Amino acid sequence: MPVETAFAGSAHPQVGVGSQYDTSHVYVDPDKVDAFVSSFLATFGGASTKQAVATLTPTPSSTTTQLLQTPVGTVSLFGFKTPIPYPFGYERTGYLVTDMDKAIAAARAAGASVVVSAFPDPIGRDAVIQWPGGVNMQLYWHTTKPSYAALETVPENRVYISPDAASAFVRDFLAFSKGKVVSDDGKAPGVEIGRPNDTFRRIRIESIYGRMTVLVTDGHLPYPYGREMTGYEVSDLAETRDKAKASGAKVLVDPFTSGKRQSAIVEFPGGYVAEIHAPSAQ
Structure with a gap:
């Protein structure tokens, strides 16, 4: 819809x-x-x-x-x-x-x-x-107004949601955040959710709260997809992956290219799972 x-x-x-x-x-x-x-x-x-x-x-x-x-x-x-x-x-x-x-x-x-x-x-x-x-x-x-430096790159909130709730979620979040949909792809490559032979709906939103990617799926998700709640943008994915591995993190999904970005998923000590991505020329 x-x-x-x-x-x-x-x-x-x-x-x-x-x-x-x-x-x-x-x-x-x-x-x-x-x-x-x-x-x-x-x-x-x-x-x-x-x-x-x-x-x-x-x-x-x-x-x-x-x-x-x-x-x-x-x-x-x-x-x-x-x-x-x-x-x-x-x-x-x-x-x-x-x-x-x-x-x-x-x-x-x-x-x-x-x-x-x-x-x-x-x-x-x-x-x-x-x-x-x-x-x-x-x-x-x-109570005391904070003052933080602006980010070099803005992370994305990665929301996995069912088709039954997707439209209501997007409508309501836009009303609250006063944001906008920057893309709505009904046939995004399934490799992005661990299903390379399928497609799914991917909605990207931007607002004052930052970026959000809404992944609309049937819930048939191979691990670790759906466990990563934040995606971090870096300039060099390979270098960042190597830093993560050297510091004790596990690479759960090796880098792949899709949707004009290279992506990987890592797990940090303590179990926090995160997506990491970098722009691609694709």
Whole structure:
């Protein structure tokens, strides 16, 4: 089914800030945190904030927390020392917003459900929302306005979704983000989801929150497709792959070329699976 290529208008203001504030949420066991940090930064560059221990959920819990800032994307890293309260761990990203109450109102108006109502954390407020198809995202707001350098390349949020929910998801996310569809390919090469003899629908979206690739599939996905929630753009895929391998990451999918990009999938220490891609002349 066709979807709108841009948001249809909304009485709600733009509440997004910028893609450098959009963090991939990564949960690893506490004893794997340091190995993950070392490998991820060795692969992409950048630095980590000082590790802290805090309660970041509305019910009692304890986790190590730190922010990894790289030229190709930002990671919020959690190493829970206690069991993780539901539904935390299922949200893929954190989006910085200018006003939490306005952001929640805008999300609801666009069709999202609020699955965790706004709650305070040590440096601001958070909430978790869910879009059609069961796509969870966290919204966050800081008491002290942060100031991060712009990214060299903008990562993509990789959303795997069923044909039943795809149009509703895209429509609602566009209404919230005030973004646009930059491509909608109903016959994208199946090699991109591990099925080289098939095709699937691939939708690419851009907004203030960054890039998103919506992969509309029947759910017949060979491992590890669907496990990678973020795709990172680099200038040299082979070099980045080698850095990842040398720092303890596993290459799960060797580089291949499709859709004007070279892509690979790697698993970092602690189990975080990520797609890495570079532009191709194809």
